[in-house]
Amino acid sequence: MNMQMVELEATGIVKRFGSLVANDHIDLKVVRGEVHAVMGENGAGKSTLMSILYGMQAPDQGSILLRGQGVRFRSALDAIDHGMGMVHQAFKLFNSLSVWENVVYGREPVRGISLDRRASMAKVADLAERFRLKIDPSARVGDLSVGVRQRVEILKALYRDARILILDEPTAVLTPPERDGLFDVIRTLKADDRTILFVTHKLHEVMAITDSVTVLRHGRVTERMATRETTPADIIRAMTGRVVNLTVERAPAAPGALVLDVEGLTIGTGPKPVVDRLDLKVRGGEIVGIAGVAGNGQTELIEALTGLRRPDAGRVTLAGQDVTQADVATHRAAGLAYVPEDRAVTGTARGASAADNLLMGYQRQQPFAKGFRLDGKAIAEHARRLIARFGVKIPDETVPVGTLSGGNLQKVVIARELTHQAPLLIAEQPTRGVDVGAIEFIHGELVAERDRGRAILLVSAELSEILALSDRILVMYEGRILADLPAGEADEDRLGLLMAGRVAEAA
Numbered sequence: 001m002n003m004q005m006v007e008l009e010a011t012g013i014v015k016r017f018g019s020l021v022a023n024d025h026i027d028l029k030v031v032r033g034e035v036h037a038v039m040g041e042n043g044a045g046k047s048t049l050m051s052i053l054y055g056m057q058a059p060d061q062g063s064i065l066l067r068g069q070g071v072r073f074r075s076a077l078d079a080i081d082h083g084m085g086m087v088h089q090a091f092k093l094f095n096s097l098s099v100w101e102n103v104v105y106g107r108e109p110v111r112g113i114s115l116d117r118r119a120s121m122a123k124v125a126d127l128a129e130r131f132r133l134k135i136d137p138s139a140r141v142g143d144l145s146v147g148v149r150q151r152v153e154i155l156k157a158l159y160r161d162a163r164i165l166i167l168d169e170p171t172a173v174l175t176p177p178e179r180d181g182l183f184d185v186i187r188t189l190k191a192d193d194r195t196i197l198f199v200t201h202k203l204h205e206v207m208a209i210t211d212s213v214t215v216l217r218h219g220r221v222t223e224r225m226a227t228r229e230t231t232p233a234d235i236i237r238a239m240t241g242r243v244v245n246l247t248v249e250r251a252p253a254a255p256g257a258l259v260l261d262v263e264g265l266t267i268g269t270g271p272k273p274v275v276d277r278l279d280l281k282v283r284g285g286e287i288v289g290i291a292g293v294a295g296n297g298q299t300e301l302i303e304a305l306t307g308l309r310r311p312d313a314g315r316v317t318l319a320g321q322d323v324t325q326a327d328v329a330t331h332r333a334a335g336l337a338y339v340p341e342d343r344a345v346t347g348t349a350r351g352a353s354a355a356d357n358l359l360m361g362y363q364r365q366q367p368f369a370k371g372f373r374l375d376g377k378a379i380a381e382h383a384r385r386l387i388a389r390f391g392v393k394i395p396d397e398t399v400p401v402g403t404l405s406g407g408n409l410q411k412v413v414i415a416r417e418l419t420h421q422a423p424l425l426i427a428e429q430p431t432r433g434v435d436v437g438a439i440e441f442i443h444g445e446l447v448a449e450r451d452r453g454r455a456i457l458l459v460s461a462e463l464s465e466i467l468a469l470s471d472r473i474l475v476m477y478e479g480r481i482l483a484d485l486p487a488g489e490a491d492e493d494r495l496g497l498l499m500a501g502r503v504a505e506a507a
């Protein structure tokens with residue numbers, strides 16, 4: 001980075017969607033070999049800008065210089081030919097194919113007319129090793145974890161010799177150890193003089209891995225700075241124009257009646273069930289957080305508690321009703337609100353309007369149902385209220401949610417599930433992909449719901465979020481609850497030991 005060669009320079013980029021200006025004369029200058037963060041609130045225009053730089057959309061105005069040469073990409077393939085690579089949030093891989101086949105797909109090496117499998121497989125293995133991408137080229141992609149699939153996407157870009165790699169919220173779906181692995185890969189790429197554009201909402205990541213930051217607000221650049229000359233507070237101010245309170249203010253909980261009662265829950269029939277005779281109680285007026293390394297039964301537990309999966313033994317009682325073998329609709333009717341981890345697949349219908357998405361699952365309740373018909377006016381008013389209150393960036397409630405930015409889609413799901421009066425709320429990764437201002441707001445709302453007497457079960461990969469919100473923290477390990485700590489007795493170190501199963505050291 002000593003020579004300060006400019007790798008990429010975009011000038012005056014404008015992109016409109018109808019009357020909305022998603023990118024409003026954006027200038028971006030990226031130096032070769034640096035990690036350049038792009039930050040901004042949900043809907044600020046980050047993903048739009050990235051998709052323009054990757055040739056997926058054409059800008060309405062503006063120009064792009066790549067290593068000093070003017071370029072005008074006609075497609076993503078064209079951008080790839082110019083050394084651009086991108087890892088999308090939703091991966092574009094074939095699950096039934098191997099890592100190697102995915103990586104070379106569309107670029108199969110040819111010797112005569114037959115494919116030179118061995119040479120290209122060796123090249124893939126070689127690239128993986130060189131960039132510290134721990135991966136088995138012969139593994140089937142469908143069998144891999146999210147973190148490893150992301151490495152396949154990076155490998156695919158490197159196989160096409162990407163000099164600039166765009167990562168749009170790569171850490172949103174990663175566990176903390178997977179994120180550390182990604183940062184190792186980024187450091188080796190940097191050492192090889194590759195350039196990284198890194199979109200994230202997490203300030204600590206910006207401080208840890210990036211060299212410079214460009215901040216967007218309402219489609220415009222508000223600030224450009226060297227990371228070592230700035231602070232998280234400065235970045236937040238440039239993004240939001242205000243001071244954001246990152247600590248959650250809350251009074252001690254006053255737990256009331258038992259809302260969720262789980263006894264001896266078991267999933268799996270072998271000698272080592274995924275969930276193993278688990279007991280769990282959540283009362284009204286308390287937030288119970290579940291901490292644990294991914295893969296210790298949390299996913300299966302939540303599936304059983306929401307009706308997505310039938311347990312093999314044990315009993316689940318929700319607001320006094322036995323729902324052990326009940327389906328999703330019956331759980332909802334018994335008093336469950338649920339913010340799923342995967343909002344794009346199970347949380348929303350992309351082609352449907354925001355109003356319909358804000359109603360989904362609750363259309364039979366008052367005041368939306370009038371006899372057998374739906375009351376369109378009540379539904380629209382309800383939607384407009386929630387859009388305003390949760391700050392969803394959308395032209396109006398009739399717009400399909402498929403065009404919303406990632407964080408705004410998350411706000412739609414949160415708004416729907418928080419505002420229906422179910423006695424139990426299960427929230428999985430409630431602030432994944434939302435900006436700092438929205439995190440502050442959602443945390444405040446969760447505490448307010450607790451104080452109104454709701455029982456809340458929180459699952460989050462962010463230990464800081466578990467610690468900030470929970471009144472009690474349960475640590476899950478190998479299908480069991482290993483510890484049940486009052487909030488005051490938990491800290492990151494102790495939870496870390498418990499999550500690794502090291503009970504004696506954590507005592």
Ligand SMILES: Nc1ncnc2c1ncn2[C@@H]1O[C@H](COP(=O)(O)OP(=O)(O)OP(=O)(O)O)[C@@H](O)[C@H]1O
Nearest residue numbers: 017022042043044045046047048403404405406407
């Ligand atoms: N194809 C589209 N049609 C209509 N509007 C769109 C389209 N793509 C993006 N938008 C709008 O452009 C704005 C910017 O969206 P973009 O996805 O770039 O935001 P972002 O900064 O990536 O936000 P987030 O942090 O939530 O991912 C949003 O208001 C979004 O709704």
Ligand SMILES: [Mg+2]
Nearest residue numbers: 046047405406
């Ligand atoms: Mg985005």
